Amino acid sequence: MQQRSTTPRVDRGQLTVADLVSMPHLGLELVAGAAGLGRRVQWTHTSELEDPGPWLEGGELLIVNGFGIPEDGPGQTEYVRRLAQHRLAGIAVSVRAPDFTPEMLAVADELGFPVLKIPRQVPFIELSYLVANASERSARDRLARHLRIFETLRLRNTIDSDVPGIYRQLEQISGYRLALISPAGQALLDNWPWVPEIEWGDALHATDLRVLPGGYLVPLFVGDRATAYLVGIEHEEHYPEGLAALQHVSTLAALDAIEDQRRRETAHRAGGSALARALEAGASHADVERRLHDAGLVRDTPFRVVAFGRIPNPLPETRARDWLADRRIRHAILWQDQLIGVVQCTDDQLAELGAALNVSIGASPTSTAFSDIPRLLRQARWSQSLAVDSNRPEVVFTEMQLGLVRWLNPDSSTMERLAEDTLRPILEHDKSQGSELFHTLAVYFRQNGRMRATAGALFVHEHTLRYRLNRIEQLTGRDLKNMRESFELWLAVEAQALIVRDTDN
Known part of the structure; x- marks a missing residue:
């Protein structure tokens, strides 16, 4: 948790709660x-809502009759905590309010949140006029400071834009320490790396403004997605100028979020193009290595090829690459008939x-050899096919699948020849007739020979499935009810996904 300074910050001439309490009339x-x-009173606001905080900026003195204040201790305690969380200057309550409970008063003392009682003879309007008149000069100063924030937009768009210098200036103007972060809680800009040490909870999934301990979190949108967040934490040496100032700063920060998305899109295109080149038959190994290195992958560093199942949400490619980029994980992602990628990361x-x-x-x-990518893609796709029956997301690692790879990999040329000899009649029939016998056989084995489950997975009637299986038996001369012959077909189907073809290299 970030440590807060107890050193008083310089006042700009506004009324404080102490000033109001000291006025005898x-x-x-x-x-x-x-x-x-010592809290400054920037404005007054009257509301009988149980939680008026979301409609306030911070710094207001809330004036209430007390209709929205609960009568019980836990309710009053939560009421005061919400107001303090939104950083109001304090609350002034009419004598008509419910009696304050000891629990509520103890929490107000703990939070340093002033609770005032207004005498019956003092009208609310008099208190509001007093604060407004005292705040008139301060309001002009605040407007000038807000205009200075927008002046930085001009500096931001110059050729020699000093981004760290601009954010330091914005911190002084706004009174907040500023951080620009990704949805993973990482600094978005390399030259502005500060990130507050706080518990984020679900804040980094928010699409609306959130109150944080000591500050705010403002989502920054590119299109209809929150791609980054501006965090403002009250500065130890300057008075915070309120939420409006921070929202003005977010206008500038949004430009950096947009620029970050442009950089990511450029890197994404380079990575996708390099991965596509790696999968081309006869591609130069040196050219592939250069392209992938230029796209961000590190030479001589272990990588895996991954194949994704069907991502249920929109924009699967964008979501995958942004998740990786947010965590600074080096990768190349390509969308063809299936989302695939090369990643340099841990298994966790x-x-x-x-x-x-x-x-x-x-x-x-x-x-560590980029020339292995075509072979590794076959293995990744085979591994992904093993997860289709799972009811939860999982990562299937090829080398952990029942030792099958250890049996198949030592003599891949032999396995290729055996698989082709066994499956050739089926594959040639599919090619000439446009049938799906090979796919049917693969799904049949995946469903452990269960007819009803296989028919359901293929969206066909069981009669159609039975016809296809009979046709497979006729073409291959093998009986699916015979364990040895069925196993030979199963091994050929599994090997088809793992064998290395000369055309891949």
């Missing part, structure tokens, strides 16, 4: 929260990616 009585007497990070996207992922063994 008002007769205000401080009943709790004496530690907050891969599992987190699958959970975040709610998708299963097939992961090849690791390699």
Whole structure:
């Protein structure tokens, strides 16, 4: 948790809660929260809502009759905590309000949140006029400071824009320490790396403004997506100028969020193009290595090829690459008939990616040779196919699947020849007749030979399925009810996804 300084900050001439309490003609009585007497009163607001905080900027003195104040201790305690969380100057309550409970007064003292009682003879309007008149000069000063924030937009758009210098200037003007972060809680800008040490909870999934301990979090949108967040934490040496000032700063910060998305899109195109080149038959290994290195992947560093299942949400490619980029994970993503990628990350990070996207992922063994990508893609797709029956997202690592790879990989040319000899009649029939016998056989094995489950997965009637299986038996000369012959077909189907073809290299 960030440590807060207790050093008083320089006042700009506004009234404080202590000033109001010291005025005899008002007769205000401080009943709790004496530690907050130095709070500036920027404005007054009247509301009987149970939670008026979302409609306030911070710095207001809330004046109420008390209709919205609960009568019980827990209710009053929560009421005061909400007001303090929104950083109001304090609350002034009519004598008509419910009696304050000891629990509520104790919390107000703990938070340093002033609670005042207004005498019956003092009208609310008199208190409001007093604050407004005292704040008139301050309001002009605040307007000038807000205009200075927009002046930085001109500086931001110059060729020699000094981004750190601009954000330091904005911190002085706004009174907030500023951070620009990704949805993963990482600094968005390399030259502005500060990130507050706070518990984010679900704040980094927010699409609306959030109140944080000591500050605010403002979502920054590119299109209809919150791609970054501006965080403002009250500065230790300057008075915060309120939420309006921070929202003005977010206008400038949004430009950096847009620029970050442009950089990501450029890197994404370069990575996708390099990965597509790596999968081309006869591609130069040196050219592939250069392209992938230029796209951000590190030479001689282990990587995996991954194949994604169907991502249930829109923009699957964008969501996958942004998740990786937010965490500074080096990758190349390509969308063809299936979302695939090359990633340099830990196995735990891969599992987190699958959970975040709610998708299963097939992961090849690791390699350091980019020329292995075509072979590794076959293995990743085979591994991903093993996860189709799972009810939850999972990462299926090729090397962990029952030792099958250890049996198939030692003599891949032999396995290729055996698989082709076994499956050739089926594959040639599919090619000439436009049938789906190979796919039917693969799904049949995946469903462990269960007819009804296989028919359901294929969206066909069981009679149609039975006809296809009979046709497979006729073409291959093998009986699916015979364990040895069925196993040979199963092994050929599994090997088809793993074998290395000469055309891949």
